[in-house]
Amino acid sequence: MSIARQLFKALPDTTLRRVRNTPSYFFLIWRWGTWLYALIVILGSDPSHKNSPVYNTCLYLLLITLLQTLIVTLYAPMFQVFLPRMSRQKTARSQKSQRAPSEDAEPEITPPLVRTRNIYWDIAIYGLDVIICGLVVYYSGPFGKMPNFGVGSPFYRYGMSTAFAAALAYRYKGGLAAAAGYDLFVLLGVFFPAPGPAYQPNIIDIAGSLIDTPLAAILAAYVVFLLAQYTSSKKLVQGNVRQQKALRNIGEIILRQSGDKQRLLQKSAEAIRIGGHFQRLVVALITSPVDEEQDERIHKETLDGAPMLEIETCIDVDISVPEPKLPDRDETSLQWVMAAGKKMTSFEQLVGIADPQEKYARLYLPFFKDGQVQMVLGAESLCRAPFDSKQEEFLSTAGNQLLVALDNIRLTEQTVQLAATAERVRIAREIHDGIAQIVYMLSLNAETCATQAHRIVEASEEDAELVTPLAERLDKLVTVSKQALWETRNYMFSLKPLMSGTTTLSQMLTNQLREFETISDLPVHLEIKGTEQGNDSDRKTAYRRAQVGAAIFRIVQEALTNAYKHANATQLWVNLTYTPADVEVSIYDNGCGLQSAYYSYDLSMKGDHQRIYSGHGLRGMHDRAEELGGTLELVEVPEGGVKVHARIPTAI
Known part of the structure; x- marks a missing residue:
């Protein structure tokens, strides 16, 4: 295996996927290749060209384009793709700008030139690239002598790369706009030639110089369009796979954590967040009445007929990246969904976000049981588009699955409570019908015997000395039996009412x-x-x-x-x-x-x-x-x- 192949295999899988799905590296290859072509043409020209004043101008233009190409390459996102660990500073910057996709997510198409947080700065960068390439072609046009503009310049193909860059980043509109700007410099050379040998332009030279760049821009934009369609389709497939995997994980979590409601909610929330590609997932479990009597007593009807609900448990699961951070959860939105029983969606601009295209997307869904809100699931992300119907469908499916599991846990707990209550009632009934009755009869008999003994003591002084100790013991027995009866009755007291x-x-x-x-x-x-x-x-x-x-x-x-x-x-x-x-x-x-x-x-x-x-x-x-x-x-x-x-x- 060659060294180059070993190095290529050593690149991370995510980097390989970016290389396979990004045409921007063609831009770098084209720009460097055409610069080398201009270098060879200029340095390898015959003495007649070298003695021309334009030769020295072309040497200066070689240096200028070299610096331009180096700057574009060093600051190009594509360069960070090939060398993702080039510097800690660039890595940290890329982490802040990335959305931290899941492991199997297909990345977006990387633009050829540096991307900023401001769209106007991006347009200025691409416009400056067009101006530099156009001026280079304009001043180097006389080097070819025939014609002394456009295709006659050794930098003509080099300058076409500016239309490639705009087409790769902004599709047809950007590519055609850059090509039109580039052709303006060609026309400038036709009507106002740069200093050099005179030449009478003809229609063939003019048409050849003006048509090539727009056609190349259209072709590049079409290729990027097809690649974008493929990437979108691949993302859709991966999203379906990710969601199905998440639903399967939720099912496994329900089976493993069926006895621990808090851990079930935590694990399920994390699986739903990953499956839906959300930055934050909120799970709010709403309190439900213990029985019908308590429901009538506590859940009073408000003026609009909605019951008074409260949050029993609320869990937030956020993505573990430092930037960009989401704002704190909005309690008002959660309370509104609970009270209204309707879903809530929003897509709004936040103050302080560096990227103006990113907005705060939220989606809150209520889940019902017996006509009452039992749970609310909320998803939040900073993204460039609101949540679509597939994400809402996934959230609904996962929420219903989780609600069934929680209801099963609740029914299990109620079954245990009912069994314990039934056992307590049975024991109380047995005590009442058995031990309590025996102790009561013992108390009555002891009290009767004690009364009879006291009468004997009062009636006969002869028997008093013998019967008095017996009467005292019977009095104590009466007290003890009543105490036993009170203790027995205590166990039978129920606090359920x-x-x-x-x-x-x-x-x-x-x-x-x-x-x-x-x-x-x-x-x-x-x-x-x-x-x-x-x-x-x-x-x-x-x-x-x-x-x-x-x-x-x-x-x-x-x-x-x-x-x-x-x-x-x-x-x-x-x-x-x-x-x-x-x-x-x-x-x-x-x-x-x-x-x-x-x-x-x-x-x-x-x-x-x-x-x-x-x-x-x-x-x-x-x-x-x-x-x-x-x-x-x-x-x-x-x-x-x-x-x-x-x-x-x-x-x-």
């Missing part, structure tokens, strides 16, 4: 205290201050209030249990206070208290390193309050007894 909003915290506590009084025979005084806020606000706030209510309910439940089991109290008080910012509850009794000084209890330790009473009740109350950002205090009442005070904020 409170969480769904069909009942309030005040109602739940009232029912709980009524049942506690029935079982324990201890009076409980309930005082409610303030007004409980309704759950007619947004979904997050309503769910937060339901969480706070559930925590307050369980704290009261545990405090009553501790007071009943350990305090030996005769009365209990529960104060419930509602404020705009939080919910407070205080539970205190007139019992024996904790006797913290005697037992050296540190009430500030929150039960982390010691147990007060028994079990983990106090620690559980602290955990419930702290999980929601609240506090819980345990205080001894000076008159006797213990006070449990909890405060939990309702704000998120």
